[in-house]
Amino acid sequence: MSVKEKEKRTSKLPAAALKTSVPKKIGQVFAFIGVFLLIIAITLFLMLKIICAYGASKNTFATTVLESGQMKFLASLALSKDEIQEIVDKTSLVQVGDETVNEGMISLPDFSGSSSGESSKDIEIIDIAGLTYKGTLMIIPDPSRVSVTSVATGYDQWPDEGVPLKDLVEKAGAIGGINGGIYNSTNNCGGCAYGVLVSNGVILRNRPQEWGGLMLVGLTNNNILQIIDISKMTPEECKKMIEEKGIRDAVCFPEAVNVETNHFVQLVLNGVPREVNGAGSGLNPRTVIGQRADGAIMLLATDGRGYKGHVGASAADLIEIMTKYGAVNAANLDGGSSTCMYYNGGYLQDSVTFYYSQSSWKLPTAFVVK
Numbered sequence: 001m002s003v004k005e006k007e008k009r010t011s012k013l014p015a016a017a018l019k020t021s022v023p024k025k026i027g028q029v030f031a032f033i034g035v036f037l038l039i040i041a042i043t044l045f046l047m048l049k050i051i052c053a054y055g056a057s058k059n060t061f062a063t064t065v066l067e068s069g070q071m072k073f074l075a076s077l078a079l080s081k082d083e084i085q086e087i088v089d090k091t092s093l094v095q096v097g098d099e100t101v102n103e104g105m106i107s108l109p110d111f112s113g114s115s116s117g118e119s120s121k122d123i124e125i126i127d128i129a130g131l132t133y134k135g136t137l138m139i140i141p142d143p144s145r146v147s148v149t150s151v152a153t154g155y156d157q158w159p160d161e162g163v164p165l166k167d168l169v170e171k172a173g174a175i176g177g178i179n180g181g182i183y184n185s186t187n188n189c190g191g192c193a194y195g196v197l198v199s200n201g202v203i204l205r206n207r208p209q210e211w212g213g214l215m216l217v218g219l220t221n222n223n224i225l226q227i228i229d230i231s232k233m234t235p236e237e238c239k240k241m242i243e244e245k246g247i248r249d250a251v252c253f254p255e256a257v258n259v260e261t262n263h264f265v266q267l268v269l270n271g272v273p274r275e276v277n278g279a280g281s282g283l284n285p286r287t288v289i290g291q292r293a294d295g296a297i298m299l300l301a302t303d304g305r306g307y308k309g310h311v312g313a314s315a316a317d318l319i320e321i322m323t324k325y326g327a328v329n330a331a332n333l334d335g336g337s338s339t340c341m342y343y344n345g346g347y348l349q350d351s352v353t354f355y356y357s358q359s360s361w362k363l364p365t366a367f368v369v370k
Contacts, residue, residue, distance in 0.1 A: 062087045064282025064312070066262035068336055069185055085258070091282075092257050093264050093315055094275035102270045103224045105328050108295035111142045123176070123369070125343065128302065128321060132283055133313040135302030136341055136348040137325065138176060140369050143223035146297045147172075148180060148249035150197060150365045152204045162190025162362035165342045172368045176343035178287050178299045180365035181251025182211060182334050190362030195252030196230060196238055197365060208238045211254050215265040217289065217331040218250020225291035226250070227266055227331045251365055253333050264315055268330040273319045280315030285339035285352050289367060290322045290330030298325060299367065301341035301349035337361055343369075 062084055065074045075084055124139040140146055149172040151162050162183070169177045184192045195214045197205040201221070208214055208230040216228040216238075226247065230238050242250075255265045264281060266274055268290065274280075285307070288300040300321060304312025315332070322330040340360035341349040351360045 059087050059091045059278065060282055062282070063091050063262050063279075064284060066260070067282050067284050072260065088257050088262055089277075091278035091280070092262070092276075093266075093280045094277065096266050096269070096274065098229075099269060100228065101224065101226050101329055103220075103222075105270055106224050106291065106293060106295055108143070108223060109141075111144065123343075125348070126325075128300070130313060130317050132311045133285075133302045133304055133317065134308070134310055135286075135300060135313065135321075137321070138178075138299040138341065138343060138348075138369070139325070140297045140299070141294075143219060143225075143291065143295050143297045145370045146219060146249075146299075146367060147370065148197070148199045148218065148251060148365060149174070149177075149368050150193065150199050150204060151191065152193075152197070152199070152364070155203070156205050158192040158364065160189065160191050162364040165340045165360040165363055165366055166347070168363060168366040169342050169368050172366075172370070174368035174370050176299075176341070177366045177368035178289070178301055178341050179334055179338045179360065179363050180367055181217065181253050182214075183338075183364045185338060185361065188356075188361050190364055193251065193364045196242075196250065197252070198242060198247050198250040199365075201248045203239065203242060206235045206238055208233045208235060208252075211252070213254040213256035213263070214252045215255050215331070216247070216250050216252055217265065217333065218247055219297075221246035221248050223295060225289065225297070225329050225331075227269065227329060229255070231255075249367075251333070251367075253331070265331050267315070267319050267332055268322050268327045271328050273323050274315075276316050276319065279317075280319070283312035283314055284335050285337070286313045286318055286335040287333040287339045287341075288318055288322065288330060289333060290325075290327035292326040293328050298322070298327060298330070299341065299369075301339050303339075303349060303352055305336070305352045307352035333367075338363065 062075045065071045122141055126137040128135040128137050149168050151159055182194045194211050196208055213231050216230045253265050254263045256263045285304040286302045290298040302313040303310050337353045338361050350358055
């Protein structure tokens with residue numbers, strides 16, 4: 001073999017080696033990633049088993065994840081259906097009867113001629129804190145200033161995506177607000193409310209059985225907060241009820257407790273706090289609307305899910321806060337990552353989701369304060 005042939009052959013060796021080593025290295029990378037993910041999965045599974053080995057932590061874990069939008073499956077990974085059912089039966093709110101809001105318990109002052117709608121001076125902002133949460137309570141003396149706004153462009157006409165709470169508040173020419181009822185939160189699209197929606201006296205959606213156990217939460221033309229079970233109503237019956245009661249603004253949230261979900265609405269009705277078993281629920285960020293005997297509306301937002309070291313508030317916590325500040329009627333709204341409160345140019349409670357900090361999820365509706 002000549003010198004030139006030897007050099008030519010030698011020069012090809014690195015290229016050949018490279019061709020065999022590249023696929024091998026890629027395979028090694030994927031193998032490493034696979035093993036790493038497997039270790040994480042096994043670790044999480046073992047952590048769930050450890051958490052669920054103890055009564056109190058097991059109950060809190062199960063009820064908390066059942067209230068979430070995307071993490072419900074974690075409960076069934078660690079617990080059987082019978083175990084989950086047993087937990088929700090003993091750590092939940094006592095079922096309510098057919099009692100409705102007694103409007104006679106609300107005595108509204110005369111706000112005619114008041115300039116409160118042009119100023120924020122009469123709105124009270126109170127910092128709230130518990131062992132597992134922090135939050136903000138906004139008290140609005142004049143209930144006529146509170147209404148529902150949405151991204152809907154007509155009856156059941158919704159954009160592909162919602163907007164942050166800040167945009168909803170500013171669009172309505174309002175000074176503040178909170179997130180509203182249940183909606184399509186898949187992939188944070190937020191473009192459509194579920195159930196029934198009324199805004200400024202106009203029905204924008206009317207599907208009372210679209211979601212199991214829906215409750216209507218809103219205000220009448222005479223500014224009384226209502227909490228109404230619409231889960232068994234037809235659209236025609238719901239429309240008639242809205243017209244007869246004079247519902248001007250309302251959203252929906254479900255009252256449903258089972259092995260697949262853990263949602264609740266009524267907290268206080270006609271001055272009576274709802275009875276709870278245990279803490280009444282898991283621990284999560286919460287959004288609440290309530291009304292005092294003098295007509296003042298109370299809006300509450302609390303944090304959780306690890307945000308600033310807080311895991312969240314329970315149903316019992318919400319009932320305690322609402323009764324402490326004089327609620328005659330109060331209802332739980334959509335919470336979790338959706339919970340937010342905006343006021344006077346800034347977020348008093350932003351989303352607990354880290355990539356939406358300093359803002360909120362995209363929402364289709366909000367209770368706003370003019």
